[in-house]
Amino acid sequence: MENMNGKDLLLEGKYKEAMAAFEAMLEDDPHDFEALKGLVLASARVRSFADLNDSKNFPKFKTTDVGAANNRALGAALPSDVPYFEKVKELISKIREYKTLEEEITKLTSERRNKYSELNSIYDEQPDGYTLREVMFGSVRMSVYYFLASVIPLPFCVLMGFLGKALGVGGAVLFFMVMLPFIIEVVLIALFFKGKEGKWRKRYDARKAVTDEMTTKIKESGEKKESLLAEIAEISGSL
Numbered sequence: 406m407e408n409m410n411g412k413d414l415l416l417e418g419k420y421k422e423a424m425a426a427f428e429a430m431l432e433d434d435p436h437d438f439e440a441l442k443g444l445v446l447a448s449a450r451v452r453s454f455a456d457l458n459d460s461k462n463f464p465k466f467k468t469t470d471v472g473a474a475n476n477r478a479l480g481a482a483l484p485s486d487v488p489y490f491e492k493v494k495e496l497i498s499k500i501r502e503y504k505t506l507e508e509e510i511t512k513l514t515s516e517r518r519n520k521y522s523e524l525n526s527i528y529d530e531q532p533d534g535y536t537l538r539e540v541m542f543g544s545v546r547m548s549v550y551y552f553l554a555s556v557i558p559l560p561f562c563v564l565m566g567f568l569g570k571a572l573g574v575g576g577a578v579l580f581f582m583v584m585l586p587f588i589i590e591v592v593l594i595a596l597f598f599k600g601k602e603g604k605w606r607k608r609y610d611a612r613k614a615v616t617d618e619m620t621t622k623i624k625e626s627g628e629k630k631e632s633l634l635a636e637i638a639e640i641s642g643s644l
Contacts, residue, residue, distance in 0.1 A: 411443050416452050423447040431481070438486045441478035445493060448474035454493075454644040457500065460634060468501040489644070496640045503633045510626045517619040 411426035424447040430440035446453065449471045456462050475497060479490045 411440065415443060415446060418452065420447045420450050435481050436483050436486075438482065438489075441482055441486070441490070445471060445474045445478055445490075454496070454641040457496070457641040458638045460503070463500060463504060463507075466500055466504075468497055468504070472497050492640060492644060496637065496644070499633055499637045499640065503630060503637065506626050506630045506633070510623055510630070513619050513623050513626070517616070517623075520619075 411423050411430060414420075414423035414426055424444060427440045427443040427447065430437050431444070434440070448467075449457075450465045450467075451457060451462055457466070472494075475490055475493050479487060479494070482490055
């Protein structure tokens, strides 16, 4: 009756009462397998080891308390029952590792978020890099480039304009004539200008570096978690 009472209390989620019932059983027989097993389950605050197939039950799983109960069971169990509790010990170790990985992922995610905020603050306080206007008019050399890009193509554009008018394509040529100096201007900037990068580009590069490093760690920890979860399900399913 005591055995059934302990099991019933366990199934009802009355873990403290169940522990007391199993303790009473162990007073009568210190090697009682069901009582030792029930004591471990009550310490884990689960109705059966199958409940540990669901990681939602891990937060209430206190590995220190469960480990102590299982060590007690290992010390009191009959030789034929020891392999069972050795397997439980392995299960506890896997769950402990899983919970450690969860804490690591939470910490890394928080650090990444804080690093983002820190980088945003740093670059918000810095002046931006050169703008296109500063490039064109803040540098004598670039002013010369701009002048050459605007003036040299002009005779060619005028010639093309007359030719286009004669051929009936004046609108297209006029558009080309207007756009060509700017096209050459952009090409010259790309070839010769070595100005500072804007703060937005710097911010992007800095955040990308942080993202690549921390996200890789988070991903690796997540993959380990999934692997551990499969191992935990396999072990708990066999108990």
